[in-house]
Amino acid sequence: MNQRNQVIEVMRHNGGFATLQYLNQHTDVSKWATRxxxxxxxxxxxxSSDFFKIRPGLWALSDMRELVLQYLQLQPQANEYQQAEFDHTYYQGLLAEIGQWRGLDTYVPAQDGNRPFLGQPLREVTTLSNLPAFSYPHVLRRAATVDVLWFNARQLPAAMFEVEHSTDFQNSFAKYLDLQDFRAQLCLVASSVKQREFADKLTRTAFEPLRPLVQFISYEQVAQWHSSESVRQNSVPSGF
Structure with a gap:
């Protein structure tokens, strides 16, 4: 069986779609003559025309296009809201998995836990069902709304991620103003086309304290981290 057919079989066994990370992990490359x-x-x-791209880092078999898109609720007739919901949960799931591979605990808001992430509830790819009590109640209530949280071994926030698909960053910036005193990476995740808008909003006087603290991360960068060999082997990729 050649390399292309091996990848096809792995993807077909997974229901006709897979992340690059899944393919990297499950394709037997022991006999591939490549470094x-x-x-x-x-x-x-x-x-190869045997595959089509669903999202950055997520691919599917062309001969199963209709079935896969129906399963993921991304049929051609899916409305803008459904597309946005898929994107939001997809990147939440990737970030939760990356956090786990780095040896961190991960949390998503309780109301997001049942949303579908590639065929399973989003909560299944997190390690925490309850938010650690790392601060005062009013701070915890605010932190509990952040899209993805990573916690270190001391159960303190290591990183916070807000996934911005259809909103304008202001709500996320407001959250981070309330949470800026923790020694945690503060990240906004969005399409690369929104990076200029991110920078423009951050120039507003109200958000001045966040300028040295908040980092923009593109969808493509998240997908690259998720699929990279270094992340899969539990080390931190460059650029974060």
Missing amino acids: TPFASIRRIVQT
Whole structure:
């Protein structure tokens, strides 16, 4: 079986779709005559007509397009709200998985836990069902609304992520103003086309304290971290 067919079989076994990380983990590359098998997997899905791209880092089999999109609730007739809900939960799930691979505890808001992430409830890819009591009650109530939280071994926040798909950053900035005193990475995750808007909003006087603290991360960068060999092996990728 050639390399392309191996990737096809792994993806088909997973229901016709898979993240690049899943393909990297489950494709037997032991007999591939290459020093960069994961780059080869990426090239195969990017260049072969047997595959189509659903989202950054997420691919599917072309001959199962209709079934896969129906399963993921991304049929052509899906409205803008449904598309936005999928995107929001998809990147929450990727970030939760990355946090776990780094040896951190992960949390998403309770109301998001039942949302579908690639065929399973989002809560299934987090380690915490309850928010650690790391501060005062009013602070915890605010923190509990952040889209993804990573916690270190002392159960203190290590990183906070707000996924911004259809909103304008202001609500996320307001949250981070309330949470800025913790020694945690503060991150806004959005499409790269929104980076200029992010920078413009951050120039407002009200958000001045956040300027040295908040980092913009694109969807593409999250997907790259998720699929990278370094993340899969529990080390921190460069750039974060």
